[in-house]
Amino acid sequence: MASIDLSRVTVTQxxxxxxKYGADGEDIEVINPDARHHIGVGLVHKxxxxxxxxxxxxxxxxxxxxxxxxxxxVGWGLADNMLGGSVVVRGNAGAIxxxxxxxxxxxxxxxxGSRAGQVMKAGTLCxxxxxxxxxxxxxxxxxxxxxxxxxxxxxxDMTGGTIYVAxxxxxxxxxxxxxxxxxxxxxxxxxxxxxxxxxxTGTFQKVVNAGKRLRYPRTEPRVRVIPFFQASGDSAYxxxxxxxxxxxxxxxxxYRIRGYGAGRPLPHISDLAFKRDLSNLPPDRDxxxxxxxxxxxxxxxxxxxxxxxxxxxxxxMSYGALSKxxxxxxxxxxxxxxxxxxxxxxxxxxxxxxxAKQLIxxxxxxxxGWNIHDMQRADGLEIYISQGxxxxxxxxxxxxxxxxxxxxxxxxxAGIDLRSPSRHPDVLGADDLVIKVEEFREATGYRxxxxxxxxxxxxxxxxxxxxxxGFDFVELDGMQGSTGAASHEVLEYVGIPTLSAIQEAVxxxxxxxxxxxxxLVLMGGIKDGIDAAKALALGARAVAVGTGAIIAGGCIAxxxxxxxxxxxxxxxxxxxxxKRYNTPVEARNVHRYLECLRWQLAxxxxxxxxxxxxxxxxxxxxxxxxxxxxxxxxxYAPEYRERENARLCAAS
Amino acid sequence: MCGIAGILxxxxxxxxxxxxxxxxxxxxxxxRGPDSTGFALYHDAAPGTLRLRFIVGQGAEAELAIQxxxxxxxxxQAEIIEEDRAGVGYRVDVxxxxxxxxxGYELEExxxxxxxxxxxxxxxxxxxxxxxxxxxxxxxFEGTHGLGHVRLATESDVVPEASHPFWATGFxxxxxxxxxxxTNYYKLxxxxxxxxxxxxxxxxxxxxxxxxxxxxxxxxxxxxxxxxSIADLDGTFSFLVSTKDEIGYAKDRLAVKxxxxxxxxDLIAIASEEVSLNRLFPGTALxxxxxxxxxxxxxxxxx
Numbered sequence: 001m002a003s004i005d006l007s008r009v010t011v012t013q014x015x016x017x018x019x020k021y022g023a024d025g026e027d028i029e030v031i032n033p034d035a036r037h038h039i040g041v042g043l044v045h046k047x048x049x050x051x052x053x054x055x056x057x058x059x060x061x062x063x064x065x066x067x068x069x070x071x072x073x074v075g076w077g078l079a080d081n082m083l084g085g086s087v088v089v090r091g092n093a094g095a096i097x098x099x100x101x102x103x104x105x106x107x108x109x110x111x112x113g114s115r116a117g118q119v120m121k122a123g124t125l126c127x128x129x130x131x132x133x134x135x136x137x138x139x140x141x142x143x144x145x146x147x148x149x150x151x152x153x154x155x156x157d158m159t160g161g162t163i164y165v166a167x168x169x170x171x172x173x174x175x176x177x178x179x180x181x182x183x184x185x186x187x188x189x190x191x192x193x194x195x196x197x198x199x200x201t202g203t204f205q206k207v208v209n210a211g212k213r214l215r216y217p218r219t220e221p222r223v224r225v226i227p228f229f230q231a232s233g234d235s236a237y238x239x240x241x242x243x244x245x246x247x248x249x250x251x252x253x254x255y256r257i258r259g260y261g262a263g264r265p266l267p268h269i270s271d272l273a274f275k276r277d278l279s280n281l282p283p284d285r286d287x288x289x290x291x292x293x294x295x296x297x298x299x300x301x302x303x304x305x306x307x308x309x310x311x312x313x314x315x316x317m318s319y320g321a322l323s324k325x326x327x328x329x330x331x332x333x334x335x336x337x338x339x340x341x342x343x344x345x346x347x348x349x350x351x352x353x354x355x356a357k358q359l360i361x362x363x364x365x366x367x368x369g370w371n372i373h374d375m376q377r378a379d380g381l382e383i384y385i386s387q388g389x390x391x392x393x394x395x396x397x398x399x400x401x402x403x404x405x406x407x408x409x410x411x412x413x414a415g416i417d418l419r420s421p422s423r424h425p426d427v428l429g430a431d432d433l434v435i436k437v438e439e440f441r442e443a444t445g446y447r448x449x450x451x452x453x454x455x456x457x458x459x460x461x462x463x464x465x466x467x468x469x470g471f472d473f474v475e476l477d478g479m480q481g482s483t484g485a486a487s488h489e490v491l492e493y494v495g496i497p498t499l500s501a502i503q504e505a506v507x508x509x510x511x512x513x514x515x516x517x518x519x520l521v522l523m524g525g526i527k528d529g530i531d532a533a534k535a536l537a538l539g540a541r542a543v544a545v546g547t548g549a550i551i552a553g554g555c556i557a558x559x560x561x562x563x564x565x566x567x568x569x570x571x572x573x574x575x576x577x578x579k580r581y582n583t584p585v586e587a588r589n590v591h592r593y594l595e596c597l598r599w600q601l602a603x604x605x606x607x608x609x610x611x612x613x614x615x616x617x618x619x620x621x622x623x624x625x626x627x628x629x630x631x632x633x634x635x636y637a638p639e640y641r642e643r644e645n646a647r648l649c650a651a652s
Numbered sequence: 653m654c655g656i657a658g659i660l661x662x663x664x665x666x667x668x669x670x671x672x673x674x675x676x677x678x679x680x681x682x683x684r685g686p687d688s689t690g691f692a693l694y695h696d697a698a699p700g701t702l703r704l705r706f707i708v709g710q711g712a713e714a715e716l717a718i719q720x721x722x723x724x725x726x727x728x729q730a731e732i733i734e735e736d737r738a739g740v741g742y743r744v745d746v747x748x749x750x751x752x753x754x755x756g757y758e759l760e761e762x763x764x765x766x767x768x769x770x771x772x773x774x775x776x777x778x779x780x781x782x783x784x785x786x787x788x789x790x791x792x793f794e795g796t797h798g799l800g801h802v803r804l805a806t807e808s809d810v811v812p813e814a815s816h817p818f819w820a821t822g823f824x825x826x827x828x829x830x831x832x833x834x835t836n837y838y839k840l841x842x843x844x845x846x847x848x849x850x851x852x853x854x855x856x857x858x859x860x861x862x863x864x865x866x867x868x869x870x871x872x873x874x875x876x877x878x879x880x881s882i883a884d885l886d887g888t889f890s891f892l893v894s895t896k897d898e899i900g901y902a903k904d905r906l907a908v909k910x911x912x913x914x915x916x917x918d919l920i921a922i923a924s925e926e927v928s929l930n931r932l933f934p935g936t937a938l939x940x941x942x943x944x945x946x947x948x949x950x951x952x953x954x955x
Contacts (some may be wrong), residue, residue, distance in 0.1 A: 034927065094905065115907075132945065429831075
């Protein structure tokens with residue numbers, strides 16, 4: 001057995017050693033752990049890891065296969081997202097023990113802290129002592145076994161899985177109920193306790209989901225399609241969309257869910273113009289070779305950065321919201337244009353991984369589809385805090401799209417209206433987030449960029465926190481961003497416009513002296529190379545396109561993404577509908593769209609006399625509206641509007 | 653957004669290494685708050701003396717502030733016994749018999765007050781625990797008990813006066829360190845202001861300190877004050893409070909913010925994370941516990 005002394009080496013060094021011994025199939029002991037965080041994270045080998053003392057946060061987190069023993073206590077997030085293997089803790093565990101586990105056995109001989117088993121999907125979390133507040137909070141599956149008392153609100157917002165309580169059920173959570181325990185389940189529990197040598201002679205009560213809140217009582221009716229572009233007409237008061245919205249609410253009696261983003265006119269990047277007259281640019285097919293556009297992003301702390309042929313990425317969209325064919329087309333297009341693709345919330349497919357040259361893997365609060373193996377084969381890791389279309393809220397995936405396959409990947413019951421959690425179980429403040437980021441870095445040996453996606457809200461503070469918490473870059477998403485499903489009111493009225501977001505973010509970074517260190521990737525209504533150029537001039541290092549990319553790939557913007565019966569096969573999981581989507585053809589279309597953006601961006605940079613696309617600065621811009629001027633502090637110059645119109649015609 | 657720590661030695665009287673213990677504990681959780689670090693330290697003082705601690709800045713600005721403080725001391729007939737300057741801080745021990753609350757409010761007009769008390773001294777500045785120790789020599793401090801705090805600034809600037817711990821403005825010897833957010837801050841603050849209380853900052857932690865000190869003034873025990881605070885304060889919090897003779901904790905009912913405690917015959921130590929507690933006993937597995945949501949407890953020094 002190999003021995004590692006944590007009074008002599010750092011946790012990072014220890015984890016490298018643990019993984020190396022693991023790969024060699026050698027068992028490991030860790031001495032003098034002294035409650036340090038992240039011990040054993042990222043271990044994917046079936047070896048024994050014995051921690052002789054207490055461990056800190058995320059002990060054995062992001063692992064698959066090891067058998068871990070801890071002689072004393074552990075901190076928050078024990079066995080975070082563990083896929084297989086086991087952890088036995090002889091002392092107590094802090095909050096969210098067994099968070100998001102997907103198959104392991106996690107046994108704590110003492111007590112467990114609050115929210116144990118939050119968003120767990122499979123496996124068994126067993127506590128020989130007492131549990132605490134909201135045990136089994138938002139669990140999707142698996143077993144939570146409590147030999148002592150349950151604590152208050154056990155099973156709060158649980159969707160699936162089972163909770164067994166031998167002591168008192170102090171109180172039940174919302175939509176949880178007590179039912180009789182079948183004899184065979186009692187036998188299974190005994191077998192489990194025997195396996196881990198826990199002596200127990202009592203009886204269990206069984207807590208399950210009561211099923212009253214898994215589906216909305218009524219679904220959105222089919223409506224005559226009013227395209228997004230028509231819906232976002234000039235009148236903010238009474239237009240066809242408002243009328244339709246009222247009709248829908250009259251039928252379902254609640255807020256209405258739809259796809260896409262804010263249709264309401266808002267200050268935007270298109271309210272800016274370049275000072276330089278670009279209306280008579282000579283056609284130059286070779287212009288993309290005259291301007292350096294290659295952009296590296298994510299190397300702030302020595303990770304291998306993303307290496308993009310141009311500062312334009314594909315924005316995060318999930319497999320689930322979109323069909324597999326569509327995700328595949330995005331991956332192919334990103335490879336053809338030598339840029340990056342992003343998994344979104346729904347996990348990573350082999351096909352997508354194979355096609356995308358550079359793939360960012362997104363981690364959301366529900367940890368749906370999240371696992372160490374896909375982390376290891378990703379090119380970048382992204383912690384999603386929120387998105388511009390619905391800042392502060394979780395995703396919605398309606399039952400029609402929660403097929404058995406989608407449910408399997410995400411680790412949830414099929415056929416529910418999935419309302420993803422809006423808060424990470426282990427990120428309840430900037431202080432927790434530091435420890436989370438460190439967990440990702442430890443688990444992947446500090447080799448992958450870790451970024452954060454922020455929906456524009458409290459931008460100035462959030463950007464400062466992102467900078468201090470040590471992210472490699474920020475994906476900043478404004479209110480003009482779209483989504484596969486959210487409530488209409490949220491889409492229209494909640495958020496901060498993309499233009500305000502980038503300005504606040506740039507100001508915040510300047511205040512903390514982080515402008516050069518932490519790049520910003522701007523998204524939310526970026527539609528062409530002109531928007532991209534302006535975004536770079538405002539201070540973004542790169543932009544990402546989502547809506548533009550799916551429109552390029554055949555989307556007709558009918559706003560019915562949530563329904564799951566997308567007529568062009570994009571926002572659907574129904575094979576009948578998906579077969580209308582021709583992946584190779586649409587991949588070429590998306591690729592051509594991206595190349596068009598490249599050409600526009602290069603043309604504008606070249607016209608400015610720039611050799612590098614990152615030479616743009618805010619001195620190149622003026623504001624066409626008083627609002628845009630107030631937001632950006634750029635000079636208000638409405639006289640540029642005429643020229644802007646002419647330029648747009650020429651560029652198109 | 654931060655890490656907190658507190659320690660009370662039960663047996664050693666006023667000769668315990670409180671400064672060193674708190675530096676070790678805060679160094680252990682500095683990752684939770686790299687921007688600034690602070691200490692609330694309690695020593696045994698001669699009766700009738702008050703220790704005043706100010707943040708005065710540096711250079712000419714500091715000289716002016718100190719002069720203003722001295723003018724105020726003269727107005728209140730407070731006789732200077734000893735004074736000391738380090739970093740951005742100015743400490744002065746005075747003989748004073750009078751209304752501390754009025755005195756404290758008036759002093760704030762002269763310079764930024766960090767703390768007032770017979771026993772209390774709050775030392776805080778930007779930088780790490782070791783940075784602050786380097787400037788203010790916290791390590792050599794011996795006393796009975798104390799609190800510590802590392803801060804990650806989220807909504808306010810990285811300046812010494814926004815650092816924790818906070819003194820309960822106007823109430824001698826009461827200090828607080830807090831991790832979380834009080835969401836009914838303005839509502840409660842307006843109530844206190846109607847009663848003539850003043851606040852030196854816009855920080856919600858100061859409000860908790862004043863809330864508790866006010867309860868103590870009305871005759872509550874610290875334990876009762878903490879019990880009430882869990883009902884009266886909205887939001888997320890794990891906080892530690894200290895007075896001349898006691899330390900205590902309270903934790904919100906949602907259990908959002910971490911807290912771990914360790915107690916033996918010699919001491920009680922509480923921190924955001926066990927890794928801080930373990931710094932006091934390297935190489936030893938400790939029998940710690942995590943206070944349940946909605947709970948509170950106090951400990952009193954024996955000597």
